[in-house]
Amino acid sequence: MIDQGYVDADLTYPIRSPDSVFTVRTTAGPELGDYLKMAIRYLPANGDTRAMIITSRSGPVALNPSRFDTMIGFIKLGVAHILTGFDHLLFLLCLVIPLRGMRQILAIVTTFTVAIRSR
Numbered sequence: 001m002i003d004q005g006y007v008d009a010d011l012t013y014p015i016r017s018p019d020s021v022f023t024v025r026t027t028a029g030p031e032l033g034d035y036l037k038m039a040i041r042y043l044p045a046n047g048d049t050r051a052m053i054i055t056s057r058s059g060p061v062a063l064n065p066s067r068f069d070t071m072i073g074f075i076k077l078g079v080a081h082i083l084t085g086f087d088h089l090l091f092l093l094c095l096v097i098p099l100r101g102m103r104q105i106l107a108i109v110t111t112f113t114v115a116i117r118s119r
Contacts, residue, residue, distance in 0.1 A: 015044065018044075021062070021064060022042070022062070022063040023060045023063065024061055025054070025058065025059060025060045025061060026055070026056050026058075027056055028056060032056070033055065033056070034055045034057060035055075036055060036056060037053050038053065038054050038055070039051070039052075040052050040054065040063070042063045042064070044063075050064075078113045078114075082113060088112075091112075092109060092112055095108050096109070
């Protein structure tokens with residue numbers, strides 16, 4: 001159904017194995033960037049529904065990632081978030097200036113990253 005700029009589609013794909021790995025990506029309207037969103041509701045074999053929104057900038061998105069892949073994804077997202085925000089970098093610099101050891105610096109940066117991601 002197309003109505004006021006929305007397109008709804010219901011796609012059903014039978015899962016043959018509980019160990020199946022699924023990835024989805026969209027290449028529709030890359031010139032629209034994050035304005036074009038694809039809402040996904042994924043119902044795996046175990047019945048725990050997952051919902052997410054992706055854009056053409058999201059690239060391939062795993063629908064049922066492992067815990068390790070999820071952790072790596074959050075770390076990458078946190079690092080990218082900090083590196084693209086000058087205010088975050090300046091704040092971190094102010095926190096790190098008085099510190100002497102790499103261990104102290106790593107502790108501050110890690111704590112800051114976790115705090116930013118949890119808000």
